[in-house]
Amino acid sequence: MISDITGRQKKNRTGILLFQAATLAGIFALIVLLYSVINESFGYVAIQDEHPIEEFGITSEKIEDLQRAQLIEILEQNISKGLIHRFEFEKPFSQRSTEEIFGIVLDKVVNPQVVRAWSLASSIFQREKIRDETRTEYPGARLEFRSWISFRFLFSAQSSIPEKTGIKTALIGSFFIIGIAIITAIPLGVGTAIYLEEYSKLNRFNNLIQVNIYNLAGIPSIIYGMLGLAVFVRGLEPLTSGLIFNAAQDSASNGRTILSAGLTLGILVLPIIIINAQEAIRGVPRSLRFSSFGIGATKWQTIWHHVLPYSMDRILTGSILAISRALGETAPLIVVGASTFVAKQPSSVFSKFTALPIQIYQWTARPQPEFRKVAAAAIIVLLILLLTLNAGAIILRNRYAKKKKRW
Amino acid sequence: MRSLFGIAREKNELGKKLRMGEILIRGVLTFFAVLSVSITVGIVYILAVESARFFSSGEVTIKEFITSLKWQPVIRQFGILPLFNSTILTSFIAMLVAGPLGVFAAIYLSEYASDKFRSRVKPTLEVLAGIPTIVYGYFALTFITPFLRSIFGVNTVDIYNTAAAGIAMGILIFPMIASMSEDAMNAVPHGLREAAYGLGATKLEVSIGVVVPAAVSGILAAFVMGLSRAVGETMIVALAAGAGSALTLNPFKSAETMTGYIARISGGDIGFDTMDYNSIFAIGMVLFFLTLMLNIISQKFVRKFREKYE
Known part of the structure; x- marks a missing residue:
């Protein structure tokens, strides 16, 4: 074996190829994952009108050619009295523009529905086939290129119709929840890190705290959800549902509120924040502390005026990373009791909640293929948010790094 | 623990008495650190209590839980x-x-x-x-x-x-x-x-x-x-x-x-x-x-x- 040099060299070369392939497989997986999401977010849709506009003798869709009276008549004949009253109540028809009324007619009477949706890849490479299929299978339907992610998608509330649904309630829910998680976890986490690095002496008790924090970081997130369910939702229900503040939003929430969800995620990211902050504080040069003590500062003055400012960049970077972890967490929110359908946007921390990842989960779990497209669009929004957070962390770090040179 | 029992006698490395504020801050930070331990304790406690309810319901024994195939x-x-x-x-x-x-x-x-x-x-x-x-x-x-x-x-x-x-x-x-x-x-x-x-x-x-x-x-x-x-x-x-x-x-x-x-x-x-x-x-x-x-x-x-x- 030792003498077979060419054989060994050949093996050596295959080895390199194998190792290189394994590394590239990771990058390939990332590309395929992004592709599969983007592929579903855009593409042709076949739209069929429930009552095509031509049925009503309207031949042109130009606003100038429309007759107000005719449009109102169409509305009165085709939608329920109750609905007309609701529109009248919101804003009388006499005050609405023709354009607005036409919008209502399109939405409620013509009622265009997506009957079939295609992926981006097939929209690009099989355009002819899609046209043929639409012509044969859905006569009367028109083909449109649709981006499932749009401004309307970002700013509309949840709906049971895939092409009308949006992520507004989910986004607001996510921001509320993350806000509460930040408010609780960052002071607690940084405080614990300061204690462990600056105050604690080497003894069994402090060692226990340290080991405990490392173990907490390894507990599955769903277990934190169960802790939240038992403690915040059930045990502290009067607090988390807002009963003791007389601020309960809806009696149905039963403690399954934004507050419970936020506190649960706060606890979940606490170990990450502590570990990062500890590393940051450990990186502060000892000389800095000694010079502060040397001019007579107390321990807390030294920490507050020197140790914390010096390590702030790394503490913040660590915290941002922890927040981006919280933003994508789904399992604990399900266990704490995210609502399946929240059409009304949350007004306070005692409201029922949904969040962006919860929406993605629910839309993905639905059987209709159109909801998969909506889920893909929501995933893109989530990934963009995470990317922004991470980019923010990097910018922050660079900015502070420049400042640090002055120390 | 010393801060709880001997606040007045608390001394720093130089043998000087610590200021009240310093002791307070240290107390708060210690409390934070202890709180992180209480998370683990809370998790174990809740899992144990609720599981105990599960097994004491009379509908399932621990043996069935481990050995039953369904x-x-x-x-x-x-x-x-x-x-x-x-x-x-x-x-x-x-x-x-x-x-x-x-x-x-x-x-x-x-x-x-x-x-x-x-x-x-x-x-x-x-x-x-x-x-x-x-x-x-x-x-x-x-x-x-x-x-x-x-x-x-x-x-x-x-x-x-x-x-x-x-x-x-x-x-x-x-x-x-x-x-x-x-x-x-x-x-x-x-x-x-x-x-x-x-x-x-x-x-x-x-x-x-x-x-x-x-x-x-x-x-x-x-x-x-x-x-x-x-x-x-x-x-x-x-x-x-x-x-x-x-x-x-x-x-x-x-x-x-x-x-x-x-x-x-x-x-x-x-x-x-x-x-x-x-x-x-x-x-x-x-x-x-x-x-x-x-x-x-x-x-x-x-x-x-x-x-x-x-």
Whole structure:
């Protein structure tokens, strides 16, 4: 074996190829994952009108050619009295523009529905086939290129119709929840890190705290959800549902509120924040502390005026990373009791909640293929948010790094 | 504790009395630190209390819980084995994907890659680890499953199956295993490699024959850590592995895992103190101790490795 040099060299070369392939497989997986999401977010849709506009003798869709009276008549004949009253109540028809009324007619009477949706890849490479299929299978339907992610998608509330649904309630829910998680976890986490690095002496008790924090970081997130369910939702229900503040939003929430969800995620990211902050504080040069003590500062003055400012960049970077972890967490929110359908946007921390990842989960779990497209669009929004957070962390770090040179 | 019993006598390193504010701040910070311990205590307490309710309901004994082969709460069958089995099955598939890939990539990054290549690839792999698991769940259900079905046939592969969930999980934990293993390989002293080169070994022989054995406890630590992640992973299995327990070793069949069951049951509106509610805590208890055990084993390996080289 030792003498077979060419054989060994050949093996050596295959080895390199194998190792290189394994590394590239990771990058390939990332590309395929992004592709599969983007592929579903855009593409042709076949739209069929429930009552095509031509049925009503309207031949042109130009606003100038429309007759107000005719449009109102169409509305009165085709939608329920109750609905007309609701529109009248919101804003009388006499005050609405023709354009607005036409919008209502399109939405409620013509009622265009997506009957079939295609992926981006097939929209690009099989355009002819899609046209043929639409012509044969859905006569009367028109083909449109649709981006499932749009401004309307970002700013509309949840709906049971895939092409009308949006992520507004989910986004607001996510921001509320993350806000509460930040408010609780960052002071607690940084405080614990300061204690462990600056105050604690080497003894069994402090060692226990340290080991405990490392173990907490390894507990599955769903277990934190169960802790939240038992403690915040059930045990502290009067607090988390807002009963003791007389601020309960809806009696149905039963403690399954934004507050419970936020506190649960706060606890979940606490170990990450502590570990990062500890590393940051450990990186502060000892000389800095000694010079502060040397001019007579107390321990807390030294920490507050020197140790914390010096390590702030790394503490913040660590915290941002922890927040981006919280933003994508789904399992604990399900266990704490995210609502399946929240059409009304949350007004306070005692409201029922949904969040962006919860929406993605629910839309993905639905059987209709159109909801998969909506889920893909929501995933893109989530990934963009995470990317922004991470980019923010990097910018922050660079900015502070420049400042640090002055120390 | 001293601050509680002897506030007035508290002294600093110079033997001077501490100021009131300093003592107060220290007290608050100590309280914060103790609070972090109370999280663990809280988790264990809640899991224990609710599980105790589950077992004292008279509908299931601990023996049945461990040995019975059926998990069907509707007909009062509470044997954890089917759920446990599919958790192990998905985790095993994940390790099958992430283990070899992770170690190979680690060897490449630590032994072969140029600094430039490494500095570009490592952040990319970190991106992969930072993507929320719900996205992997989507990926498993809408991409991997159709892919498997087109290869093995629609009749062989269920719409929900453990193979797709396992593969997606493998991609998720691959960067972690690669990064931890690479750290271990980097810590192997250069003298070992140079000695092997001096004896005429090729680069492959040095990597496989010297570096990997020298870093083996670090690599094992990464494996066990990855396994722990896989066991506790929820969203991928909740979306892709299917609902309803099944005792099967066929990776193409649908089978609910422990975490999948917890997510599904708590996702519906469950009433407190029902068998459903209590059962998720009994399963949570098993899950908690399983992952805790794995994490402790992993830390043991890391410590062993550090003692050797650092």
